Amino acid sequence: MKIVATCSVVAALIVFGYLVAESQMLSYLSSEPEVCITCHTMNTHYATWQHSSHRAEATCVDCHLPQDSFTKKMFAKARDGFNHSKAMTFSTYGANLRISDDAASRIQENCIRCHDSLVSQMVENAQRYSRTSSHVRGGRMCWDCHRGVPHGVTRNLSATQQNFVHN
C-alpha cells in the first residue's frame, strides 16, 4: 500500500507539473497583457482595449487587480486563477461575459485611483445618492455612464471576428 501511496503522490506531482507547463501557470506571475490572451476567450477584450483610449495608459492588471497592496493583489490573482480554471474545465461561461461583484469593486477602485483628482468630489457626494449599489465605492459604477470604456459597447465574444491578436 505504501508503494501505491508513493506512486500516487509521484503521479499527482507529475500531473501537476504537466498542468503547470500546459497552462503556462508561471506566466501568470507577470503583469503583461499578453498573458491574459493565453486564453483566446480574452481576444475580444484585448483587441477592444488595444483600440481604446486606455491602450497607452493602463494594462489589464492596472484595472482588474487591486493595486494598493501586494498581498491583496496576489490573493486576487489566486481567486481569479481558481475561478477561471473552474469555468474553463466545466465550460460554465457563454459568449456574454460579465464581471463579478468582486471584480467590479476592484475595477472601480482603480478608476478612482487614477482619476482621483477628477472624481474625488463625486465620490464624496455619493453618500447623497438615492439609488446605490453596495459593492462599489461611490455607489454607482463608473461604467454605468462611461459604457464604451475601454472594451467597447458591443460586449459579445463574437463581436470581434477575424480578430488577429497582434503584438
Next chain:
Amino acid sequence: MKKSTIITILCVVAIVPMLMLVFSIKEAKAVQNEINATPEIAKLEPRSYEWGKHYPRQYGSYMQTEESSEILDVLEENPALVIMWAGYGFSKDYNAPRGHFYILEDNINTLRTGAPVDMKTGPMPTACWACKSPDVPRLIDKMGETDFFTGKWARHGGEIVNPVGCADCHDNETMALTVTRDWLKRGLDAEGSRPFAKATHQDMRTLVCAQCHSEYYFKATKWTDENGEEKVAKVVTYPWDEGTSAEEIEKYYDDRDFVDWTHKLSKTPMLKAQHPGYETFITGVHGKNGLACADCHMPYVREGGVKYSNHKVQSPLEDIANTCLNCHSGTEDEFTSTVERKLERKEELHRMAMSVLAKAHLEAAKAWELGATDEEMAPILQDIRHGQWRWDYAIAAHGSFFHAPEETLRVLGSAINQGQDARIKLRIVLAKYDAADYEAPDFSSKEKAQVLIGLPFDQLVDEKNEFLTGLKQEWFVEGEEKGIYDPRSREGMKLKTSYIE
C-alpha cells in the same frame, strides 16, 4: 484507515480535476491555433478571390466597385481636349475613370493602347500596365524591373490578367499595408521631406494610393541583358526631385529637356500631367491635417459588432454620413452643395483654360503654315508647353478641386495667363504674316475636332475591334492556362467603351 490509503485517495482526488483542466486547456489551444493561424496566401497572389476567402468583408466591398459601370466620354464633353492632345493618345479616347473593378478592362479597351497583333506591335510600352494589376509586382518580382519595363505593351498580354486587388497594397503574411511599386519609394526619397522609411501607419493609408495616383513619366533607361544585347527600358519614374508643386515639376522636366510628345498642330514640345492626386492632396487642408486617402475613400463601416474599412473605393459623397460627418457637423445637403460650388469654380477656370490653350495651338499651327521661323515660335511654344502643363496638373486628378481648391484655382489661373501670353505673342507673328485677324476654326464637337487634327478615328476603331475579338480573348485564355487568372474578377463584365454603340 491506513495513512497510505488516505494519501492515495487524496492524490486521486487531486489528479482528476487537474487532468480535466489539462484536457480542457489542450482543447482550447487547438481552437486558438485555428483562430490565430495566418491564412495561407501565396506571395504576391494576384487573384483577389484567394485573399477574399479569408477576408470576405473587404473582398465583398471591393467587388462592389463594379457598380460604377457607365462610360462618360470626356472628349465629347470637352472637345477642346482633342485639339490640346493632337498627336497624343489622349486625343483618341478619354473616359472618366470607372471603379477599380474595371481598371484592367478599361486599360485594354481604350483606343490609346491601340490594336497590337502580337507581342511586338502596338503604340504603347509595357509601363502602361504598371498601375493596373497585381500581376505587375508579381512579374517584376519574377523578371526584374528593367526587363519588365522593356518592350511593347502587348508583350505582357497573357501575364497581366487580374485587376488591381489585395496584393497591390497588402503583405500576404501579415496583411500590413505595403508598397509594391518601388518608384514611389524612390520618388519620396528623391524629394526628401517625407522619406519612405519614416512612414507611419496613417501615412501608409495614403501612400498605398500614391503608388498610382501620382504624376509620373517613363524614363528611358539603357541596359544590357544577359545575352549582351543593348535594350531600352521605359521605367515609371516620379519627377519629384525638385519638389511636388506644378512649378517644381515643370522645372524638373525643363532641366532635362523632357518632352512627352510633340504637338501635331503647333509643334510644341508638350508635357502631359497624369493625375497628381497625391501631390495636390498634401497641399490642401485635409492633407495638412493628417487625413489619409483611406479616411474618406475607404471609411470604416460597421456590420453588427464588426468594424472594417469599406473597400468600395468611391467618391466620399456617396457616403457622407460615414465620411465628412465623422469630423464635421452639418447636414448631408450642406456638404453636397458646398462641394458642388467648389466644382463650379474649378469648371469656370477649367473651361477658360481649355478654350485659350486649344486656340493657341490652332493659331500656332496657322503661324507655322504661313512660314513662321523657329526663332519666332520658340518663346510661344514655351508658353504653350508651360500653360498646358499647369492646366493639366491642376485638373488631371479629378478630385483636386476638392483636395486642394486654392492650389487648383491658382495653377489654373497661371495656366490661363501663360496661354494668353502665347496668344498675344502669336498675334504679333500672325500680323507679321498678314493674318492679324485669324480666328481658330470651330472645334465645338468631338467629331469636328478629330477631323481638324487629322485623326483616323474609324480606322482606329476598326483595328481595335479586331484586337478586342482576337488577341484580347487569347490573353485571358493564356492567363487561365497559367493558373494566374481569376475569372470571378470579370464575372458579369459587359463590353462598354466610348466607341462601340
